[in-house]
Amino acid sequence: KAGVTQTPRYLIKTRGQQVTLSCSPISGHRSVSWYQQTPGQGLQFLFEYFSETQRNKGNFPGRFSGRQFSNSRSEMNVSTLELGDSALYLCASSLEAGTASSYNEQFFGPGTRLTVL
Amino acid sequence: GDSVTQMEGPVTLSEEAFLTINCTYTATGYPSLFWYVQYPGEGLQLLLKATKADDKGSNKGFEATYRKETTSFHLEKGSVQVSDSAVYFCALISTFGNEKLTFGTGTRLTIIP
Numbered sequence: 202k203a204g205v206t207q208t209p210r211y212l213i214k215t216r217g218q219q220v221t222l223s224c225s226p227i228s229g230h231r232s233v234s235w236y237q238q239t240p241g242q243g244l245q246f247l248f249e250y251f252s253e254t255q256r257n258k259g260n261f262p263g264r265f266s267g268r269q270f271s272n273s274r275s276e277m278n279v280s281t282l283e284l285g286d287s288a289l290y291l292c293a294s295s296l297e298a299g300t301a302s303s304y305n306e307q308f309f310g311p312g313t314r315l316t317v318l
Numbered sequence: 319g320d321s322v323t324q325m326e327g328p329v330t331l332s333e334e335a336f337l338t339i340n341c342t343y344t345a346t347g348y349p350s351l352f353w354y355v356q357y358p359g360e361g362l363q364l365l366l367k368a369t370k371a372d373d374k375g376s377n378k379g380f381e382a383t384y385r386k387e388t389t390s391f392h393l394e395k396g397s398v399q400v401s402d403s404a405v406y407f408c409a410l411i412s413t414f415g416n417e418k419l420t421f422g423t424g425t426r427l428t429i430i431p
Contacts, residue, residue: 205361234418234419243407243421243422243423243424244362244407244421244424245421246418246419246420249418257418259418291361291362293361293362307364307419309354309361309362309363310361311359311360311361312361
């Protein structure tokens with residue numbers, strides 16, 4: 202069974218640009234969560250999508266948005282990039298959402314490393 | 319709000335040494351607790367979990383016991399190997415609230431032969 206895939210793996214952008222990252226969950230998984238990982242802040246939750254609906258959101262500005270398609274693939278978008286947005290963006294998928302037990306089955310992708318110059 | 323405090327790294331040990339990485343938490347309700355591991359260039363992998371007080375999670379020689387009285391979930395391994403070199407994250411999810419994973423800052427472990 203293929204794991205969670207994220208594209209692209211590396212990305213370099215300049216301040217003010219926008220970027221779209223993609224995540225393909227494990228086949229059959231309907232929940233996709235996104236996290237930002239930085240040396241200073243560690244791993245921070247961005248949002249979670251389940252059946253094309255955002256069911257949970259972290260404390261990030263509105264420049265960070267996402268969506269999920271009918272095939273469970275998800276994209277996240279960051280507009281008006283800032284230097285502080287440089288990070289590893291991780292996507293995780295699970296079968297279901299909404300219960301603590303679903304996180305027992307959460308699988309992470311390798312991440313997209315975004316560098317903002 | 320929920321929070322996880324992890325032992326600061328980096329930690330460097332010799333092969334076959336005993337490992338402890340401390341983790342304490344603050345949470346509402348009765349959280350489930352997790353340890354994740356991140357190998358170089360990879361995403362996070364679930365290492366072990368515990369869902370209620372006094373539960374012991376174990377995997378690949380690693381163990382952690384859910385201690386409600388001390389709000390702790392320390393990770394231990396009796397004899398580490400070079401292949402255990404990675405970053406380890408303690409995390410929790412509350413059964414109340416918005417059910418999102420809250421992570422500690424991570425501890426980088428390096429094992430030298």
